[in-house]
Amino acid sequence: MxxxxxxxxxxxxxxxxxxxxxxxxxxxxxxxxxxxxxxxxxxxxxxxxxxxxxxxxxxxxxxxxxxxxxxxxxxxxxxxxxxxxxxxxxxxxPFAAGLGLVLLAELVAVTRGTPERPGEDLLTPLLQTKGAVATVAEPLFQSYVVALEVTGVLLLVAMVGAVVIAKRKA
Amino acid sequence: MFTESLMLSAVLFAIGVAGVLLRRNAIVMFMCIELMLNAVNLFLVAVSKYAGIEGQIFVMFVMTVAAAEAAVGLAIIISIYRHYESVDVRNFRLLRW
Missing domain, CATH: 1.20.120.1200 (NADH-ubiquinone/plastoquinone oxidoreductase chain 6, subunit NuoJ)
Known part of the structure; x- marks a missing residue:
């Protein structure tokens, strides 16, 4: 160990x-x-x-x-x-604990069969060549750039919504 | 460490579900939902080591959505508190059967 x-x-x-x-x-x-x-x-x-x-x-x-x-x-x-x-x-x-345990048993039963090393380690060579930030940033700003921009719009909408909802009525 | 991470994320998710069922305080129920989101994030990060970097990208989007959800949800809780003087979900029966 x-x-x-x-x-x-x-x-x-x-x-x-x-x-x-x-x-x-x-x-x-x-x-x-x-x-x-x-x-x-x-x-x-x-x-x-x-x-x-x-x-x-x-x-x-x-x-x-x-x-x-x-x-x-x-x-x-x-x-x-x-x-x-x-x-x-x-x-x-007992209801909450029982339901939690049932859910836990289901999740464990689903993940039980996974092997300890399900394939080759894809992350370590990326981290060694590019570093911790560029590994994540390159796909984020190339393949997923549309999703990133949409997320920015989502944050703006959530901010405006939070202000409007929590504002005290005059 | 891979299988243990999957098991741990299952345990944390189940604790979050039990917490939502057990508590009546709307804010604490909300914190249990955050715990469930975090368990899913742990699962995605554990899987991303062998399935590619997309898992970590997805975790970032989940975090953003969680932040937006926390802001709007807490605003709703503040608004409800102004109306009912309480955050106990027993009192919120306008849209319940």
Missing amino acids: DLSQIVFYLFAGVAVASSLLMVTRKNPVYAALYLVVALFSVAGLFVLLDAHFVAALQVLIYAGAILVLFLFVIMLLNLGHTLEPDIRGRFWW
Whole structure:
């Protein structure tokens, strides 16, 4: 068992534990902070899976921007000290856990047959010749440039929509 | 490490689904949806090592859509909170049966 596998299991354990804690904590602020921990450990897993640029984006966009937005809304609405817990009652626990386990069993059954190395490693030669950024940037700005521009329009529309929806009626 | 990543993404997705079913706070349900999106991103990144760089490109588009969705969704939650003084989904029954 080499070092990268030990680090992989460490990050995986932290991700699973903190996402379980996120689901079960009553306070939404704690839930958001545990989600930050889970997203950071998934970013670490991205680095281990040779997706360095995506890991940087994960830290910047998810843990940086989106979670700040969540925390900001939680504190704006003053939900940090709700006395009434929002977790559903006793009847829902076996239902939710059972349905989650059924889904997990299905997904595991689907992915179980995959071999440990399903083909040749396509990413490592690309990373060695072009570097971490150009590997992703070249197809993004050549083959997928239309999708990239459409994504920019989507972000603009979402921004305008968020401003319009959240604006207080005069 | 490949198979373990697929298993881990399945586990994270199942935790997200259980969280959406278990919680009543709209913001926490929303965070569970983000966790599910992240599990799918992990799957795509793991597969991209052997299937080509397109997996990582797709992860970027998923992140962009997730950011747009978070902005609009949180705006809707703020708007609902102004109306009902609560983010508990039990109170939102205008479009429910």
